[in-house]
Amino acid sequence: MSKNLRFQVVSEAFKKKPIEVPNKEERPSEFFAKYVFTKQKMQQYLPEPVYQKMCEVIDSGATLDFATADAVAAGMKKWAMELGVTHCTHWFQPLTEGTAEKHDAFVEHDGCGGMVEQFSGKQLVQQEPDASSFPSGGIRSTFEARGYSAWDPASPVFVLGDTLMIPTVFISYTGEALDYKAPLKKSLAAVNKAATKVARFFYPDVQSVQTNLGWEQEYFLVDEDLYAARPDLLMTGRTLMGHDSARNQQMDDHYFGAIPQRVAMFMKDLEMQALELGIPCKTRHNEVAPNQFEIAPIFEECNLAVDHNMLLMELMRDIARKHGFRCLLHEKPFAGINGSGKHNNWSLSTNTGILLHNPGKTVTDNLRFVTFIVESLVAVFKHNGLLKASIVSATNAHRLGGHEAPPAIISSFLGKQINELLDNIVENHGDFLNLSGKQSVNVNIPQIPELSVDNSDRNRTSPFAFTGNRFEFRAVGSQANCAAAMIVLNTAMAEALTNFHDRVVKLTDKGVEQQKAIMLVLQEDIKYCRPIRFDGNGYSKEWQTEAAERGLDVQTNVPLILDYYLAPDTVKMFSEMNVLTKAELEARNEIKLDTYTKKIQIEARVFGDLCINHIIPVATRYQTQLIDMVLKTRQIFPEDAAARLCKQNMELIDQIGEHTNSIREMVAELVENRRIANRIEHERSRALAYHDTVAPLLETIRQHVDKLELIVDDELWPLPKYREILFVR
Ligand code: ADP
Ligand code: MG
DSSP, X not given: OOOOHHHHHHHHHHHOOOOOXXXXXXXXXXXXXXXXXXXXXXXXXXXXXXXXXXXXXXXXXXXXXXXXXXXHHHHHHHHHHHTTOOEEEEEEOBTTSSOEEEEEESXXXXXXXXXXXXXXXXXXXXXXXXXXXXXXXXXXXXXXOBEEEEEOTTSOOEEXXXXXXXXXXXXXXXXXXXXXXXXHHHHHHHHHHHHHHHHHHHOTTOOOOEEEEEEEEEEEEEEHHHHHTOXXXXXXXXXXXXXXXXXXXXXXXXXXXXXXXXXXXXXXXXHHHHHHTTOOEEEEEEOSSTTEEEEEEOOEEHHHHXXXXXXXXXXXXXXXXXXXXXXXXXXXXXXXXXXXXXXXXEEEEETTEETTOOOOOSHXXXXXXXXXXXXXXXXXXXXXXXXXXXXXXXXXXXXXXXTXXXXXXXXXXXXXXXXXXXXXXXXXXXXXXXXXXXXXXXOOOTTOOOEEEOSSOOOTTOSEEEOSSSXXXXXXXXXXXXXXXXXXXXXXXXXHHHHHHHHHHHHHHTTOOHHHHHHHHHHHHHHHTGGGBOOSOTTSHHHHHHHHHHTOOOOOOHHHHGGGGGSHHHHHHHHHTTSOOHHHHHHHHHHHHHHHHHHHHHHHHHHHHIXXXXXXXXXXXXXXXXXXXXXXXXXXXXXXXXXHHHHHHHHHHHHHHHHHHXXXXXXXXXXXXXXXXXXXXXXXXXXXXXXXXXXXXXXXXHHHHHHHHHHSOTTTOOSOOHHHHTTOO
């Protein structure tokens, strides 16, 4: 019997060899940021006064004038052309999740029938991409299609292939944000303003406070040919069917295991290109699930870190293809094994150090440490629902609440020592001043030196865990733009710090001594945010009940969670902190609902087709073979012998019939429910209809398909199975 296409694809995939990536002659320190217009390159390519002006713009947010912009553009053009660049583009982050670009060549008419290479300050600073096909959530009616992209000098220009890439914000004609970067920058300014005032309570010389982000990016690699043979992966980024592989992650042998050669070459290639683009890659390892991996850079200033993550995701997709892989950034590409997240390590720092770090040496340091920890908790507690809204999506919903990812309840893990400390402060023991930083632990293993351990241990189940000098927000989805979560977290922090500052000042104005005033306000706040502190098992059933009793948001329905974007507390916070207006929030909410609906809509269509065109025909073919066998058995055996011999096959024929019938009926229902939902005008109601009547059917139908996968002859099964997709590398 001829083998089906699946067998050919699988055996070819198994034979693939690693694509060798030669070592570079230079060290990473030498090729780092080779393709980035860094300050060092500015100094080299710009006249001294222009360079000085640019430093001012970058470091203290001064406004860029057109004359300077022209001079900068000239230097940039020279640098870029030396690297063979012919085009430039504004590179922005519309609300579709990815990035967008529109390339223009450097050429202009020279007025004498020829052409010249030209790149002006105007082109650098501002462009007007036709914005009508980007989501705007009703901000910009279609007749006012103009959107502007404007250069963000805080994120350096870089070269990708033959193109000069210019990071920009993207706003409407009337000034509303149509992207992630504009509000992110505003949220960073808000934190800076509020945190600087608070930091000055402790260190009067503080000039500014920077927000840091260190993301850890998880992903899957699957062989490109196997991927191509799975229309569901291709169209939706995840498998909509597929029975568990007998072996998956139960042996715990993939996590931190040796990295397979083909993958190692991909990683090496990726890291070298990322380093050349100024992304400070540092860590790589296998993740928990088979074929799942992680890459993490050293943390950076938040705005830059977000751009670098967006850029890295693009590089990952491209470079994976060069190595015969597809990179899956979907949060849950495979059922039954871990999904992928993007841990956002977040902290604030001044030029002298990290505000969430505690050296434990002086009273001032200790009090500052406690203040920033507590105000982070206040922020997260007050806006726990909104924070969840910032990370939910149709795709991340499959991961949250599964037994590998943070639950769909935001809480914070602090560790024993800090918890006791906060409780002591409320009870006013006052011995908080003796908080120590790292403690030495004698591990008692020969030849192993003393370890210095952080003052918090680890809890993998916590969505917002304190990890020594930062909080780690683990609920962010692997394909999401980190900015969505960072905008909320930063703004909430700015609000909490502003309130904290004002209350302390109110007391000191009344004559209360400052340290005492800080303590009094902290006591209030520690009591207020008590419900967000949870060190137990976030995966447990009991926690869901307890969290609800504590008043934390426990909603799991994505469209309902998205309501938080319009909640009065949200609108008030964003407008007071000057980050997003009510209209902008409404737009964001609408776009998120619409994206939610469309994702499920596409899944439902793809899955319906797969069931009808791939699965049912194959199952029926196998059923026919069985029927044939039964009929022939009856011809050659006496009746009772035939009955005995055919007993099992008769049952199988029956089972296949039941499954295919169910699938057909439910696919019809799926189509009908989609049709009904599509007719609903209002975004929220439509998304809810998709949530209630379409998404659950996908799961139910899948169970029947997965059962058929176990029954039907392996030779006939058309789609690569989990055991093949997940173990080819
Ligand atoms: P983990 O042990 O959580 O897997 P990793 O080393 O994989 O840790 O990643 C931790 C990430 O946190 C890195 O990007 C690291 O640079 C970042 N990080 C470390 N300290 C801070 C900090 N103070 N603020 C923000 N990010 C930080
Ligand atoms: Mg981590």
